[in-house]
Amino acid sequence: MTVPTDPNNLEDWFPADRNAPIYATNGHNGAVAQRLGVVVGGSLSRGLAVKLEPGTNVEEMAVGRYVVIYGTQQRYFCMINDIALDSTNPAIQSDPPNIDDPFIRDVFTGNVAYGLITVTPMLVIDADGPKPVKTIPGHFMRVYNATEDDVNNVFGKEGPTNFNVGSPLELEETTINLNLKRLVERSVGVFGKSGTGKSFLTRVLLAGVVARGQGVSLIFDMHNDYGWQITSENGHHVKGLAQLFQSKVSILTLDAESSQRRNAKYDFEIKMGFDEIEPEDIAMLKATMSLSDTMIDAAYSLRKMWGKGWIKRLIEGTAEDMDYISSNTNIGGGTLAALQRRIERFERWHFLVEENEGDSVQKIIELLVNQQKSVVLEFGRYGNQLEAYMLVANYLTRRIHHRYVELMEKSLGDASLEPPQLLITIEEAHKFLEPQVARQTTFGIIAREMRKYKVTLLVIDQRPSAIDEEVMSQIGTRVTALLDNERDINAVLNGISGAAGLREVLARLETKQQAIIMGHAVPMPVVIKPRTYDTAFYEAVTANAITPQESRKSLGSGGRRRI
Structure with a gap:
């Protein structure tokens, strides 16, 4: 379709084909947009009803698509959340006309029978930029398809803190730019059913x-997805973060044999001593290892009785040892035997040793704070053992968070001494943040504290409904792929403005290559087609990456600091 350029040529603007789409110059940067229809009703809470023009094909409308309404004083940036068919005469539904006759078809289509879309106003755009919506346009205000300029006015252009994460529906040449500084300030959630590309x-x-130096990350890499090269479902090799940012990402491993077999280059192997594990670390495994409250109480009693070596002594304990404990403490014999059987599983994990020569926590803190490098901890074969994953993630996070609190308190009054913003990434997040344990665990504390101590979470999960409601309310930015469980959809939308209209959008996302971003890092909810993680992405993201020196400067530290 040729867009009219001569405003004086009425044949161009009003063609003989009355079903031709209508275009107009909307006065903003000379952008030309297709006119879709006019506002005929609605409200701010329920959305606005828009009657489509006769030349607008209802099949080209899609939930999640953006439109702009030009009011008398300002523009309204809106999202389509429902599509319907309507008519001026209800009798048409019981006695439809014969549209084989072109004349009858033209008379009825678009006039007597027409398409109707419901749009939700998301933002108001005026000379000062995007603002929250507090009013609505009047009757018969014209509705246009959103242009590239409209989207850029809302989401800005790519820059030092704005990062291109994909394109909006129907505007694949336009980019949606996420504010990374706001992203890491609060916890982040990536949700979606299995196979949706989380x-x-x-x-x-x-x-x-990593590229923009907006923080450092500690990634508990359950399935070895993030550090080194993997093979995608379509058989292509996909680079890991350490290959893209060699000077800014370090790989540590719990399973050196697995890393060597995959040719994944790692800096060192993490070991943990039996004597370093405390009852608080065991308590985190209550649901996963079927530990009762009496078993956890017994763990605290054994730690008090035997000191740091309590786990090894319990594993090697004889029947006489068990009888002695039962006779001299309030721990029942059955409880003790059950706890011993469960703790014996630790012997299968080779990263647990009797005497640990190094300090794993100190090594990670050195990388994160002094060198300001992100850390990917690969689990190798232990990634398929949820108990091992939860034990290590909780053990390290609890101690690193404690160290960060100390560093932040020491830096009071001198911002240059603050450690870099830390983003801790965990998978199967509901296991760490379910209601029964979230209030007692470090992960729940971090989620509730938000940015107080410069530590936030990036949680990845396919069951957001299993995460504690209070924790979900503190997740600042939510990146959500397709969810088909009603409870999960409710959990993701809880606390989001305009949730009723977004429900239909979220439920109709494609299985892959579509997601909706809501919350702190974007000015309004947006449906995107994510960037393809391929060679073009590698080149673009590394070309704009800042150096480690620039990263230290941007994170508020003039240079390396010793801890």
Whole structure:
């Protein structure tokens, strides 16, 4: 379709084909947009009803698509959240006309029978930029398809803190830019059912944070997805973060044999001593290892009785040892035997040793704070053992968070001494943040504290409904792929403005290559087609990456600091 350029040529603007789409210059940067229809009703809470023009094909409308309404004083940036068919005469439904006759078809289509869309006003755009919506346009205000300029006015252009994460529906040449500084200030959630591409979405977000130096990340890499090269479902090799940012990302491993077999280059192997594990670390495994409250109480009693070596002594304990404990403490014999059987599983994990020569926590803190490098901890074969994953993630996070609190308190009054913003990434997040344990665990504390101590979470999960409601309310930015469970949809939309209209959008996302971003890092909810994680992405993200020296400067530290 040729867009009219001569405003004086009425044949161009009003063609003989009355079903031809109508275009108009909307006066903003000379952008030309297709006119879709006019506002005929609605409200701010329920959305606005828009009657489509006779030349607008209802099949080209899609939930999640953006439109702009030109009011008398300002523009309204809106999202389509429902599509319907309507008519001026209800009798048409019981006695439809014969549209084989072109004349009858033209008379009825678009006039007697027409398309109707419901749009939700998201933002008001005026000379000062985007603002929250507090009013609505009047009757018969014209509605246009959103142009590239309209989208850029809302989401800005790519820059030092704005990172391109994808394109909006129907505008693939336009980019949606996420504010990375606001992203890492609060916890982030990446949600979606299995197979919707959560790992690739997470990889794009982490690549942006690392490239732009907006923080450092500690990634508990359950399935070895983020550090080194993997093979995607279509058989292509996909680079890891350490290959893209060699000077800014370090790989540590719990399973050196697995890393060597995959040719993944790692800096060192993490070991943990039996004597370093405390009852608080065991308590985190209550649901996963079927530990009762009496078993956890017994763990605290044994730690008090035997000191740091309590786990090894319990594993090697004889029947006489068990009888002695039962006779001299309030721990029942059955409880003790059950706890011993469960703790014996630790012997299968080779990263647990009797005497640990190094300090794993100190090594990670050195990388994160002194060198300001992101850390990917690969689990190798232990990634398929949820108990091992939860034990290590909780053990390290609890101690690193404690160290960060100390560093932040020491830096009071001198911002240059603050450690860099830390984003801790965990998978199967509901296991760490379910209601029964979230209020007692470090992960729940971090989520509730938000940015107080410069530590936030990036949680990846396919069951957001299983995460504690209070924790979900503190997740600042939510990146959500397709969810088909009503409870999960409710959990993701809880606390989001305009949730009723977004429900239909979220439920109709494609299985892959579509996601909706809501919350702190974007000015309004937006449906995107995520960037493809390929060679073009590698080149773009590394070309704009800042150096480690620039990263230290941008994170508020003049140079390396010793801890």
